[in-house]
Amino acid sequence: MLRTRLDLDRIRAARRAIDPMFLDTPLYECEALGRALGCAVSIKLETANPVRSFKGRGTELVASGLRDHGRTAAVCASAGNLGWALGWSGRRHGLDVTVVASHRAPAAKLDRIRALGTALELVDGDFDMARQRAAAIARERGIRLVEDSLDIETCEGAATIGLELAERASSFDAVLIALGGGAMATGVGHVLKALAPGVDVICVQPEGAPAMTRSFRQRRVVTTDSTDTIADGVAGRHPIPAVLDDLLQVADDAVLAQEASIVTGMRMLLRHAGLVVEPSAALGVAAVLEDPDRFAGRRLVTIICGSNVDLDAYHHWTRP
Template sequence: MLTTRLDTARIRAARDVIDPVFLDSPLYRCAALEAALGCAVSVKLETANPVRSFKGRGTEVIASALGSGAVVCASAGNLGHALAWSGRNRGLDVTVVASRFAPATKLDRIRALGARLELVDGDFELARERAVDIARHDGIRLVEDSLDIETCEGAATIGLELVAAEPFDAVLIALGGGAMATGVGHVVKDCVPGAEVICVQPLGAPAMTLSWRRGQVVTTESTNTIADGVAARRPIPAVLDDLRQVADDAVLVQEASIIAGMRMLFDHAGLVVEPSAALGVAAILEDRERFAGRHVVTIVCGGNVDPEAHRRWTGR
């Protein structure tokens, strides 16, 4: 029996408050990828919505509960983009704190949605510290990705859609702070316990994977990866506890494999994705024998990538 912070009944109820534009994202077998990767591959396309990432599922749950008022979050870009979208539609005053080194594409979209954007001269962890300060000083709601259960249970609705479709042997989930991994993992293990839940993280940002392997929080001094959306250094203990309940494995992949995955998704599936969304394909590329002959689902979790950077990385 699962003993995570998440609850499957609440996850099912979350579908009633999430704008349908974020629900039932495309899920399809991609024959061209299968020929290239040597296994059956289904793509769960979480970029086909107004914020181009899965984060809108969680911010909709948060915004629907708040109704009005002010909120602040730290973000590598996608959470802030999603919270700005949900906040604008539901009358919330949104402040987003991000690194000034975050992709300009993500920052521009946050501004375009009317959120207040504050930039810090550091990484996501410094942005998180600043967001905490703002929340305390202004007395407003702090939205903490992965720690706030709504972000996990909103992401978990992806899992409901997966288990309602055709059977699969394994699901590959990008791992950063852990909201999507714990959310989808909870549903899969609750509903289809025989399916393997595999989390994938860049070798240059390994904190959560190392923590999962050692059974205790491991922090890193820095990150070095193009996958900015999963480049966290300080895992949250409660999230790690959940992850250890639902993940069968956590693997690290090289930058070259992430780039190859982005190129493969473009060439064989016609998808322009951010690096974090290519982690699942990268994992297959690095261990083809493990997945040979199996049916694997990979969650394409975000498509907010600077076009020039995408061309530079992939040559496309």
């Protein structure tokens, strides 16, 4: 029996609280990408929704729970995607949402948060500094602090992706999941290990932000002093102990990818799949590029987790 914070019955029930536009996302084999990588590659597309990422699955659970308990406000720290998703779900459920982000966050993500009418506060420093400020706001105002990956709703919302994958588990033998705070990895991993235990759950993180992968390998929390990666959505320095405990139960491996492989992965997804993705969403492809012999001939799913990217930066990364 899996000993994690997640619960399969709650995950199944979560589908009733999540707006259907976030559910049952496309899963299809991309033959051109597979030929280029030397394996069969299917894409689980989590970007065809109003917030262009998988985060809406979790924020829908958060917002509906707050509404049901008579709460009217929430605050979160975000690299961009969680903030946009919480702002969107909060507006739908009548909540007052504040997002704290770093000045370094991509301008495109910040602009979309503002466009919702969501209150946005910017701080100097990185995501972990934003997390500290969000916690202070929650204490000062007496409102809910939404913490991605720590809050079980964010994990169990993401876990509904796993339910959809499990229905077609006979068509693949491994899933590649971008690893940051760990909500998607622990959520999808929990479901697959419960319902399709023969599927390998492989997490992928940038070499420039390796804290959770190092923690997974050493089976203890390992922090880093800084991050240096274009994959801003997964660039944390301080893994959450409870999330690491869950990850250790459900992940088969965690690997690191170089920046060059992430960029090549973005180019390949554009060329072979017609997808404009943010760097974090290319980590699965990057993992195959890093170790082609490991994945040769296998049947893989890569989760395309977000497409919120600054177009000027994207053009710089992907131009020949």
